[in-house]
Amino acid sequence: MVAALILGTLGAVALRAEAGSGFAASDWAAVRFTLTQASLSALLSVGLAIPVARALARRRFPGRGFLIALLGAPFILPVIVAILGLLAVFGRAGWLSSLLGQFGMEPVQIYGLHGVVLAHVFFNLPLATRLILQGWQEIPAERFRLAAQLDAGALAMWRLLEGPMLRRVVPGALAVVFAICLSSFAVALTLGGGPRATTIELAIYQAFRFDFDLGRAALLSGMQLLLTGAAALVALRASAGEGFGAGLDRAARRWDGQGALARGLDVFWIILSAAFLLLPLATIVLAGLPGLADLKSSIWQAAGNSILVAAVSTLILLGLALPMAAAVAAGRNGMTELSGILGLAASPLVIGTGLFILIYPVADPFVLAVPVTALVNAVMALPFAMRILVPRASEVLARYGRLSLSLDMRDWAFVRRVYLPRMRAQTGFAAGLAAALSMGDLGVVALFADPDFATLPLQIYRLMGAYRMEAAAGAALLLLMLSMGAFWILDRGGRWHAEA
Amino acid sequence: MLRLENCRIMNGDYAVEADLEIAPGACVAVIGPSGAGKSTLVEAVAGFLPVTRGCILWKGADMTNRPPGKRPVAMLFQDGNLFPHLAVAQNVGLGLHANLRLSRAEWSRVDAALERVGLGGMGTRKPAALSGGQQSRVALARVLVQGRGILLLDEPFAALGPALKAEMLDLVAELARESGATVLMVSHDPDDARRIADQVVLVTDGTAHPPQQTAELLDNPPPALKAYLG
Numbered sequence: 001m002v003a004a005l006i007l008g009t010l011g012a013v014a015l016r017a018e019a020g021s022g023f024a025a026s027d028w029a030a031v032r033f034t035l036t037q038a039s040l041s042a043l044l045s046v047g048l049a050i051p052v053a054r055a056l057a058r059r060r061f062p063g064r065g066f067l068i069a070l071l072g073a074p075f076i077l078p079v080i081v082a083i084l085g086l087l088a089v090f091g092r093a094g095w096l097s098s099l100l101g102q103f104g105m106e107p108v109q110i111y112g113l114h115g116v117v118l119a120h121v122f123f124n125l126p127l128a129t130r131l132i133l134q135g136w137q138e139i140p141a142e143r144f145r146l147a148a149q150l151d152a153g154a155l156a157m158w159r160l161l162e163g164p165m166l167r168r169v170v171p172g173a174l175a176v177v178f179a180i181c182l183s184s185f186a187v188a189l190t191l192g193g194g195p196r197a198t199t200i201e202l203a204i205y206q207a208f209r210f211d212f213d214l215g216r217a218a219l220l221s222g223m224q225l226l227l228t229g230a231a232a233l234v235a236l237r238a239s240a241g242e243g244f245g246a247g248l249d250r251a252a253r254r255w256d257g258q259g260a261l262a263r264g265l266d267v268f269w270i271i272l273s274a275a276f277l278l279l280p281l282a283t284i285v286l287a288g289l290p291g292l293a294d295l296k297s298s299i300w301q302a303a304g305n306s307i308l309v310a311a312v313s314t315l316i317l318l319g320l321a322l323p324m325a326a327a328v329a330a331g332r333n334g335m336t337e338l339s340g341i342l343g344l345a346a347s348p349l350v351i352g353t354g355l356f357i358l359i360y361p362v363a364d365p366f367v368l369a370v371p372v373t374a375l376v377n378a379v380m381a382l383p384f385a386m387r388i389l390v391p392r393a394s395e396v397l398a399r400y401g402r403l404s405l406s407l408d409m410r411d412w413a414f415v416r417r418v419y420l421p422r423m424r425a426q427t428g429f430a431a432g433l434a435a436a437l438s439m440g441d442l443g444v445v446a447l448f449a450d451p452d453f454a455t456l457p458l459q460i461y462r463l464m465g466a467y468r469m470e471a472a473a474g475a476a477l478l479l480l481m482l483s484m485g486a487f488w489i490l491d492r493g494g495r496w497h498a499e500a
Numbered sequence: 501m502l503r504l505e506n507c508r509i510m511n512g513d514y515a516v517e518a519d520l521e522i523a524p525g526a527c528v529a530v531i532g533p534s535g536a537g538k539s540t541l542v543e544a545v546a547g548f549l550p551v552t553r554g555c556i557l558w559k560g561a562d563m564t565n566r567p568p569g570k571r572p573v574a575m576l577f578q579d580g581n582l583f584p585h586l587a588v589a590q591n592v593g594l595g596l597h598a599n600l601r602l603s604r605a606e607w608s609r610v611d612a613a614l615e616r617v618g619l620g621g622m623g624t625r626k627p628a629a630l631s632g633g634q635q636s637r638v639a640l641a642r643v644l645v646q647g648r649g650i651l652l653l654d655e656p657f658a659a660l661g662p663a664l665k666a667e668m669l670d671l672v673a674e675l676a677r678e679s680g681a682t683v684l685m686v687s688h689d690p691d692d693a694r695r696i697a698d699q700v701v702l703v704t705d706g707t708a709h710p711p712q713q714t715a716e717l718l719d720n721p722p723p724a725l726k727a728y729l730g
Contacts, residue, residue, distance in 0.1 A: 140580050142577045142579065142580035142581075143580055143583075145546075145575075146581065148547075148567065148568040148569055149546065149574070150594050150598040151567075151568075151569025151570065151598055152594075152598035153599065155599050156594075156598035159599065164585045255547075255568055255569070
């Protein structure tokens with residue numbers, strides 16, 4: 001069904017695209033920019049993640065567990081909130097600019113390519129760090145002992161342990177970050193724009209909103225799908241079996257890197273990465289607090305819409321993911337895994353465009369903004385939910401499947417008495433992710449919303465466009481609390497009173 | 501002479517106490533029930549676990565606080581003794597310089613060591629292309645070129661079949677005799693001790709007892725050892 005949704009919308013896109021008149025120069029510029037920024041973002045994120053992961057792998061300090069947990073936060077952090085935070089630190093009127101101003105230097109310019117790359121590094125440096133840290137922690141403890149026994153210095157450590165591990169892990173991390181950055185929309189919308197900093201996703205949106213040129217939007221969608229599909233395939237191949245970081249807290253005892261230089265460098269990287277992650281978040285909280293007291297009713301309304309969309313989206317996701325996880329666990333995985341890949345490859349705006357083209361002749365698409373946004377958000381969260389649910393579903397089926405058969409437990413009874421209760425903790429985690437992602441999403445809703453309708457992220461974007469930064473900051477803090485709160489409640493709810 | 505003077509070794513939340521001496525060139529088996537602290541004892545000698553009281557002396561010099569690579573110790577682990585991405589000769593060469601910058605004379609020492617353990621001409625192969633027994637021989641060749649005074653073995657041949665294990669133990673004893681190294685070997689099998697060890701250190705309930713003659717101890721086991729041997 002998911003495959004039908006994705007393939008169906010793609011079909012609609014393809015049919016419509018033939019009516020188009022080929023690629024204009026500006027479209028090629030969008031393709032070039034998309035590839036450039038994704039490559040730069042991947043190289044910088046992974047390049048910086050290597051020393052950070054190395055420092056985290058071989059040092060123990062108070063707050064290490066907190067910092068590693070914090071590395072997971074950007075995943076559910078609403079993009080628009082992070083961008084407000086980054087603007088407050090790196091923007092024209094931000095901390096960095098005023099610091100530079102003290103020394104008589106020009107303020108930094110955040111809009112354009114480097115702003116887009118900066119925001120992508122903010123989101124993907126933590127992800128890349130987690131992936132690479134996992135590589136470090138998969139090196140068996142005996143190998144470190146053997147290296148210590150052989151009196152291996154920094155160079156020998158590199159050659160014996162670190163080099164081979166990085167050669168295995170880094171290509172996967174690069175491919176994952178590259179694939180994620182290809183379909184960047186909200187970042188490009190807020191920090192890019194203009195003919196020289198437009199991603200394909202943004203070009204789709206512009207073709208749609210400003211020119212209402214469905215043919216061109218469809219053509220761009222086709223191009224986008226080609227790129228993301230190829231990147232998603234490469235990423236899945238290159239990162240086979242890489243999980244989302246179980247047991248990252250364990251630190252093998254190390255004997256290398258005891259020199260003053262190595263210590264100093266590690267401290268430098270840890271402080272730098274922590275500041276890079278924490279400062280923007282801290283500014284959101286500081287800037288948002290005064291605005292939080294007098295939020296306009298339009299913001300509360302938008303917040304209500306966001307909660308509704310997130311709730312519907314979470315329900316749809318669970319309705320899709322729980323049966324699919326069971327199907328994959330039971331071995332019927334050909335089609336279901338395919339749709340997982342498609343879910344990674346298809347971008348929100350591509351599916352949104354397809355749905356628009358499908359709905360447009362029959363009904364007013366703007367009326368359907370809530371269900372369409374919820375549906376697309378659910379499909380986007382599906383690959384992550386599957387990664388969480390499938391391993392547990394396999395375990396449940398393997399452990400209790402035969403017992404239940406011998407008790408003559410029928411399908412529905414098995415689902416109700418065994419499958420769902422045993423899946424509770426993972427279901428809560430997946431639902432929390434889905435709710436947080438949907439709550440903070442600024443993608444397809446931008447296509448479908450008419451001026452009277454807004455979700456909270458869209459409302460924040462409009463406030464930013466109107467230069468009402470104080471109100472935007474207050475709303476951003478509210479959004480941050482809603483996203484994190486939804487995740488926390490659902491994740492806790494799943495684990496509450498759940499027997500291991 | 502290796503001397504553990506009034507030592508207390510911490511491994512997580514339990515401790516092992518040891519106050520004993522091992523004669524130079526002796527081949528000593530460390531046996532006892534699992535969980536009693538056999539591995540803890542040898543890991544402290546290797547420098548992988550902290551000694552919170554007392555000190556470890558080698559030939560009268562204190563080595564308690566030296567890092568693992570600066571001790572006169574070579575060690576073979578249960579597994580993971582070879583780096584799979586390096587060729588056999590490189591794995592042996594690590595024993596001379598961990599960064600593998602070896603002179604021609606040093607490479608010929610590597611070849612000689614491989615020859616000695618019966619792997620002449622196999623230096624360019626990767627570990628994966630060798631059998632389990634051959635991999636153990638590569639690790640022994642590295643110990644040989646390391647030329648350290650103390651050799652620690654933590655059940656390194658447990659994965660091999662009985663005949664192969666006996667062969668490897670004999671090779672260890674031979675090599676140790678040639679080089680005059682002091683051997684400490686953790687084992688759960690009393691037959692290993694009878695095969696190559698002149699003395700046995702019995703570890704029970706967090707205490708390592710001074711070495712005793714192998715045959716005497718195994719023929720008249722004290723109650724704790726008797727319960728373990730069955």
